[in-house]
Amino acid sequence: MRALVYTAPEKVQLEEKPRPQLQSGEVEVAISLAGVCGSDISGFLGHSARRKPPLVLGHELVGRLPDGRRVVANPLISCGYCPACLAGAQNLCSSWRLLGMDQVPGTFADFVAIPGTQVYEIPESLPSTRAILTEPLANIVHLFRLVGPLPFFRLAIVGAGTMGALAVAASRHIGAHGVLVVDVNDQRLSTMKQLGAKYAVNTKTPEGVAEARKLAGPGFDVVLDASGSAPARQMAFDLCRPGGQVVLLGMGAQKSEVDFVTSIRKEHRVVMSFAYTPGDFRRALDLLIAGEVDLTPWTVQLPLEQGQEAFNQITHNPGATLKMTLAVSPN
Ligand SMILES: [Zn+2]
Ligand SMILES: [Zn+2]
Known part of the structure; x- marks a missing residue:
């Protein structure tokens, strides 16, 4: 599969990588659209201690499961049994992981692996440019x-x-x-x-x-x-x-x-305030499905192949752009 790899500060390049090896409980999502987040930009600039090259960045996704269901995914993976998780504050989990951070491959690729409990089905009527806003x-x-x-x-x-x-x-x-x-x-x-x-x-x-x-x-x-x-x-x-x-x-x-x-x-x-819980993620998705929040007029979409250009633009010359996205596949 294709993956956009962060190789050095201010440098990303498209590489051929093996498809994800699924661990128990994980599903493979075929990415349609991936969002570039502020934290990805700080990684790209070499400012993030937990994003070291080589790494596939990205944690925002719209995609499809192997059975064809269209989904978004909560990229913040919590353990489920530490005191914070048990208190419903999964954002404060003592061992949380995020796609596109540490050793976890991110969403700037054809496929990503994620626990099945993290994915949320979305209607075909919800445009990807809106669905991609669920995580932010x-x-x-x-x-x-x-x-x-x-x-x-x-x-x-x-x-x-x-x-x-x-x-x-x-x-x-x-x-x-x-x-x-x-x-x-x-x-x-x-x-x-x-x-x-x-x-x-x-x-x-x-x-x-x-x-x-x-x-x-x-x-x-x-x-x-x-x-x-x-x-x-x-x-x-x-x-x-x-x-x-x-x-x-x-x-x-x-x-x-x-x-x-x-x-x-x-x-x-x-x-x-730091990140969000699964409940917050669900509420955000409901707002987007209801059409209450939209940044589509200020969203730019570039193909995954133009990842370097996308990062350069959003980092150094954003203009009116509020959301940079990478189109991975038209599925
Ligand atoms: Zn984000
Ligand atoms: Zn936990």
Whole structure:
């Protein structure tokens, strides 16, 4: 089978590989479409300690089982019996594995092996460009579940990438209002308005920052950092009202400084959100099947053979693209 192998920082190449050897309980999925995630990009750039070459990257997939059923798959594989798994927090499993990470081959290939319990059948009517969002959207379902916002909450989002965009789109269905998105990319900011944000402000300049603070007024009830850079994290705290919730999702900087004393005086509640549980994954899929969330107009599809080009483009020149996908097979 063909596989796109990450061979060195900023380098991927198509290679011929043997088909997966199935372990007990696993199924083989023939990939139709694979999504390039932010974590794949960090791997591609050589920034991910758990993605070392040679490795087939990718964990987002739409494909078919040998019996013809069309599926998506939850790529986060948990053990099922550790205390976290037993508590329903499979995202915190002490031995979780992810497709396209460590020694586990990913989805940028003709076939991938995965436990049969991880696959979810999808209707033929669900376009692949929407189905491929199940895994990223599951992260958003998870964080809003942790936050448990009150009705008609005011929401601000720092970072207008894929996660910020999915958060805007999903938040409209859970009562967010007056949504503000801040970023430093005008093209992406205008997309956020199309997705339902009321305000989109470029905070590259001091004037932009002042405008965002003015719109915040007494502060937002919930502020999501979907960027993970040090200034973005501080910005999330700055925009949050006393007693409000700051949600940290972005994993850009390993460490960063936050003005804790100011936040302690404001009794900011901090929610850190990582990945998703099988329940979150199912809910995300249901939202997509219902047509409630869609990024198709900002999704680019390139053939697997053009993997290098796809990575170069989404990493260095994304423009308005929010989701890069690799078309593996037309099945
Ligand atoms: Zn992903
Ligand atoms: Zn576990």
